[in-house]
Amino acid sequence: MARLPLAAHNGPSACALAVALVISLALFAAGLSAQTAKPTEYEVEAEYLSNFGRFVEWPATPAGESFHVCVLGQDPFGAMLDAALKGQSIGDAPMAAKRVATPEEAAGCRILFISASKSAQLQAILTALAPMNLLTVSDVSDFTKRGGMIQFLPEGDRVRFEINLSAAQKAGLTLSSELLRVATTVRREP
Amino acid sequence: MPGIRPYSIRQKLTWMNMLVSGAALLLACMALAGYELADFRQTLERRLSTQAQIVGTSSVTALLFNDPAAARNTLSALRAAPNVMSAAIYTAAGVVFAVYSRDGRGGGVPGQAVTPAGTEEHRFTSDQLILTRAIGFQGKNIGTVRIQSDLHEFNDRLLRYTGIVGMVLAASLLAAFLLSSVFQKATARPIMQLAETARVVSREKKYSVRAPVTGNADEIAVLITAFNEMLEQIQERDTALQAAHNELEASVERRTAQLEAVNRELESFTYSVAHDLRAPLRHIQGFAEALREDCANTLDPTALGYVSRVVDSTRRMDQLINDLLGLAQVGRQEMHFRPIELKNLVEDVAREVAEECPGRNIQWHIGELPVVDGDPGLIQLALYNLLSNAVKYTSPRDPAIIDVGTKRDDGERVIFVRDNGVGFNMKYAHKLFGVFERLHRREDFEGTGVGLATVQRIIHKHSGRIWAEAEIDRGATFLFTLEPRA
Numbered sequence: 219m220a221r222l223p224l225a226a227h228n229g230p231s232a233c234a235l236a237v238a239l240v241i242s243l244a245l246f247a248a249g250l251s252a253q254t255a256k257p258t259e260y261e262v263e264a265e266y267l268s269n270f271g272r273f274v275e276w277p278a279t280p281a282g283e284s285f286h287v288c289v290l291g292q293d294p295f296g297a298m299l300d301a302a303l304k305g306q307s308i309g310d311a312p313m314a315a316k317r318v319a320t321p322e323e324a325a326g327c328r329i330l331f332i333s334a335s336k337s338a339q340l341q342a343i344l345t346a347l348a349p350m351n352l353l354t355v356s357d358v359s360d361f362t363k364r365g366g367m368i369q370f371l372p373e374g375d376r377v378r379f380e381i382n383l384s385a386a387q388k389a390g391l392t393l394s395s396e397l398l399r400v401a402t403t404v405r406r407e408p
Numbered sequence: 409m410p411g412i413r414p415y416s417i418r419q420k421l422t423w424m425n426m427l428v429s430g431a432a433l434l435l436a437c438m439a440l441a442g443y444e445l446a447d448f449r450q451t452l453e454r455r456l457s458t459q460a461q462i463v464g465t466s467s468v469t470a471l472l473f474n475d476p477a478a479a480r481n482t483l484s485a486l487r488a489a490p491n492v493m494s495a496a497i498y499t500a501a502g503v504v505f506a507v508y509s510r511d512g513r514g515g516g517v518p519g520q521a522v523t524p525a526g527t528e529e530h531r532f533t534s535d536q537l538i539l540t541r542a543i544g545f546q547g548k549n550i551g552t553v554r555i556q557s558d559l560h561e562f563n564d565r566l567l568r569y570t571g572i573v574g575m576v577l578a579a580s581l582l583a584a585f586l587l588s589s590v591f592q593k594a595t596a597r598p599i600m601q602l603a604e605t606a607r608v609v610s611r612e613k614k615y616s617v618r619a620p621v622t623g624n625a626d627e628i629a630v631l632i633t634a635f636n637e638m639l640e641q642i643q644e645r646d647t648a649l650q651a652a653h654n655e656l657e658a659s660v661e662r663r664t665a666q667l668e669a670v671n672r673e674l675e676s677f678t679y680s681v682a683h684d685l686r687a688p689l690r691h692i693q694g695f696a697e698a699l700r701e702d703c704a705n706t707l708d709p710t711a712l713g714y715v716s717r718v719v720d721s722t723r724r725m726d727q728l729i730n731d732l733l734g735l736a737q738v739g740r741q742e743m744h745f746r747p748i749e750l751k752n753l754v755e756d757v758a759r760e761v762a763e764e765c766p767g768r769n770i771q772w773h774i775g776e777l778p779v780v781d782g783d784p785g786l787i788q789l790a791l792y793n794l795l796s797n798a799v800k801y802t803s804p805r806d807p808a809i810i811d812v813g814t815k816r817d818d819g820e821r822v823i824f825v826r827d828n829g830v831g832f833n834m835k836y837a838h839k840l841f842g843v844f845e846r847l848h849r850r851e852d853f854e855g856t857g858v859g860l861a862t863v864q865r866i867i868h869k870h871s872g873r874i875w876a877e878a879e880i881d882r883g884a885t886f887l888f889t890l891e892p893r894a
Contacts, residue, residue, distance in 0.1 A: 262474070269472045272546065306546070376474050396468065400475040 262377045263331075263370055264295045267355060268302040268313065270329060270368065273397035274353055276308065277390070279328075285311040286326055288318045290343065291333030321346035332356040332366070340364060351390040362405055367391075371402060378402045417603075418596040425588035426581055433580050434573070441569040448565055452491075453530055456539045456557050459489060460528070464543040464553045467497050471505065471543065471551045479506035491557045493536070497543070498522070498552040505551060517554075525549035535559050598622045602632055615643040671739070679736045682729045689729065693722035724856075731858035734789070735843070738865050743783045750777035750823070753784070754812050757791045761799050769806050770799060775813030777823065780890045782870050787890075790866040793859040794825045794886055800853055801829035801884065817887075826885040831878040840876055863888075 257265075267287050279285055285308045289295065295315075303313040308328075318324045321343045330352050336343060337358040344365045347354060354367045361369035362382035367389070371378045380403040386393050398404050415423075463482055470479035479497045483506055486492045494509035494517050502522035509517065521540060523529070526549070528541040536556055543551040598620070605619040618639060619632045696718040704712060751774065758772050780787075795810070802808030811826040832840075832847045839845045841864040844857040867874040867888045878884035 266473060273469065378475070379473070394469075396466075397473075399481075400469045400473045400478045 256375065259372055259377055260294050261298050263357065264298040264302040266370070266377065266379070267295075267299065267329060267331060268306055270353060270355065270397070271308045271313065273394035274386075275392040275394075276328060277351065279309060279311040281310070283311060283326075284314040285309075285328050286314055286316045287329045287331070288316045288324050288327035289331045289333060290318050290321065290324060290336055292335035293317055294333060295331075324352065325350060327352050329353045329355060332358065332361075334358055340366075348389070353386065353389070353391055362403075368401075373402075381405065416596075417599050418592055421592055421596050422585065422588050425591075426584050429584040430577065430581055433577055437573040437576060441573055444569065445562070445566060448562060449532075452537055452557065452559075452562060453539070455489075456492075456530070456537060456555055457528060457541070459486065459492070460539055460541040460553050460555050463495065463497070463555070464541055464551075467506075467543060467553065468545045468550065471497070471499065472545065476506045480508065482506075483508035486555070489557075491559075491561050493556050493558050495553065495555040496521070498554065500548075500550050500552075502552070517556075521552050521554050523549075523552040532559075535563070537562075594622075594624070595628070598624075598628045598632060602628075602635060606635070609639065615639050615646055675736050675739045678732060679740070682732045682736065686726070686729055689722055689725055693719065693726065696722060728856045728858070731856045731862070735858055735862045735865065738786060738789070738862055738869070741783075741786070743786070743869060745781050746784055748780050748782050748784055748787055750780055750787075753788060754791060754795075757788060757795055758810075758812075761792065761795045764796070765799060768799065768803070768808060770802070770808045770810060773809065773811045773813075775811070777812070777814060778821065782890060786866045786869065790863045793863045797859060797886075798825055798827035798829065798884075800855065801831075801848075802827050803829075803853070805829060820889060822887050822889055824885050824887045826883065828883040831880050831882050831884045833880055834878060837876060837878070841874070 271285060271287070287299065287303055289299065293299075299315045303315050306313040316327060318327065318330075324330050324347065327350075330347065332340065332343060332354060334357060337356075340356075340358060340361070341364065344354065354361075355370070356366050356368075357370040357372075358366070359369075362380050362385070365382070365385050367382050367386045369380050369382075371380060379401055381393065381398060381401040382405040383393060383398070384406055463486065466482040466485075467479045470476065470482065483495050483497065486495050486508055487510070492508075492510065494507070496504055496508070496517045497506045498521045499505050502520045504517070504519055507517050523540050523542040525542050526544055528539065530537060530539040536558055538554065538556050540552055540554045542549050543553055602619045605617055608614060608617050618636050621632055621636070622629050696715055699707075700712060700715045700719060707715070754774055754777060758774065762768070762770055762772075795812075798810045799808065802810065805828055809828045812824070814821055814823050816822070830848070836847050839847065841860050842857075843861040845861075846855060846857045848855075863886075864874050867890070871891055872889040874886065874888035876884055876886045
């Protein structure tokens with residue numbers, strides 16, 4: 219705005235033109251910065267992981283325990299997941315991130331993200347997890363076809379997901395219709 | 409009231425009724441409609457708020473999981489609400505996330521909108537209601553919903569109310585008009601009839617009319633009764649006055665008749681006396697003259713002187729009787745009105761009078777004189793008396809000057825005879841026209857004292873007046889009026 223006096227002697231219309239020019243330039247710059255600040259795929263996925271819990275009917279969490287969102291295998295999120303869960307809670311249970319190495323370690327988890335690093339052992343892992351009523355999430359391809367519950371599908375600069383409803387039902391979890399509505403695909407048979 | 413033209417009371421009452429009921433009704437209708445419209449505005453707000461709330465809640469997952477299609481799907485449910493023109497969902501950052509518009513073009517939706525968490529605000533423009541509401545989830549602000557509704561419904565209702573108010577007003581005014589026409593029979597009509605009666609009374613002076621009495625006991629009835637009583641009193645007084653007047657007239661007529669009878673008797677008495685006195689007087693005169701002429705040799709001078717005096721006295725008495733007979737004649741004679749050229753007549757009479765006294769130096773100044781209506785014989789007699797009077801009392805003057813003319817006195821035409829004679833004292837002016845009244849000694853001026861009485865009688869018989877102005881030794885003026893020729 220310090221440049222305004224330059225146009226001042228040209229009359230009001232020139233002045234308005236100058237203001238409009240400055241403002242549009244500023245907006246353009248803001249747009250650029252917003253683009254550069256666009257969240258990464260994993261940031262989005264971490265955010266999704268913190269939200270999924272809200273659209274599932276869970277068995278009650280024992281008092282004093284945290285609501286664990288776990289990562290099995292190589293963690294692609296790092297601090298992003300902790301940041302996404304920070305300060306959030308389901309019911310009375312505060313949410314917390316946890317990294318596990320084996321399916322057995324995931325016994326206390328509610329949501330388990332299976333890293334692509336474990337895609338080779340996926341069948342074995344899913345079998346091991348079958349008795350535990352936890353929500354499985356992964357970005358491994360064909361995850362839902364192979365018995366996983368929620369599979370991330372990067373689509374352009376967005377991240378979408380598909381759901382295997384019967385897998386969730388087998389684990390004793392009821393997914394909210396709201397969640398199903400935004401899924402790209404909902405599989406109802408194994 | 410100063411602003412209202414002189415309409416009749418009936419029109420004023422009608423206008424008053426219509427204005428009062430119209431104003432009251434208009435106020436009531438406007439208040440009611442205003443309340444209804446305010447209420448309806450609130451209803452619109454609440455409805456839009458509810459819609460925004462539903463849309464917001466249904467868009468939570470779409471926003472959380474970045475699914476604009478789902479959000480659009482949610483928004484498209486607004487198609488069921490016909491008043492919603494457009495709607496949009498924005499992300500928490502204020503960027504457009506999903507848009508719905510009735511016309512399918514997304515017009516009128518701003519690119520950015522941010523609403524503070526947990527708030528809702530609405531704004532009315534001339535034809536729109538715009539409501540923005542924050543979408544919250546687990547205490548976090550995750551976006552904004554903005555719904556833009558047109559105000560067709562509101563405007564339709566406004567139009568409908570206006571129509572209803574207009575119709576109610578028209579119908580009510582018509583009803584008020586009809587009702588007031590009915591009620592005017594009770595209020596305005598008696599007043600109008602009273603006014604009509606008052607007009608008749610004042611215009612035709614007819615006090616026998618009465619204003620029709622109403623069966624009510626209100627102030628108008630009191631007014632009508634009082635008015636009628638007043639008329640009654642006036643009528644009574646009028647009748648009494650008329651009776652008194654008639655009585656007076658009759659009594660005047662009676663008196664006049666009596667007086668006329670007495671007057672006639674008196675006149676015939678005078679006439680008979682005068683007439684009957686003549687015969688013995690002739691004898692006295694005849695024998696006295698015979699005595700003087702036939703026995704002049706036998707009578708001594710003293711006796712002859714006495715006889716001469718008797719002769720003179722009898723001659724004077726004869727003159728007196730003649731004059732009296734003339735005066736009586738004037739009273740008894742029938743009048744024959746004719747136009748008279750007064751100037752000619754005066755000139756004739758003046759000549760005659762002048763001939764009777766040769767040797768006198770008399771200057772006559774006879775001015776313009778009118779033509780009058782009168783009895784020529786009587787007018788001539790009056791003029792003769794006036795002119796000979798003037799000649800007589802100017803006898804000491806040389807020359808004697810006698811003026812006859814007219815002048816205006818208070819707009820009235822007055823004929824005068826002015827002389828430069830001896831005049832008289834105005835103290836005795838009232839005696840001037842009395843019979844046998846003389847202001848001068850017989851030794852100085854001859855006369856019987858009947859002449860001016862005769863003149864006055866003649867002028868009075870012509871509905872005129874006569875009077876005189878004089879000063880001793882400075883002449884006298886006799887003035888009289890005569891009705892102009894009709």
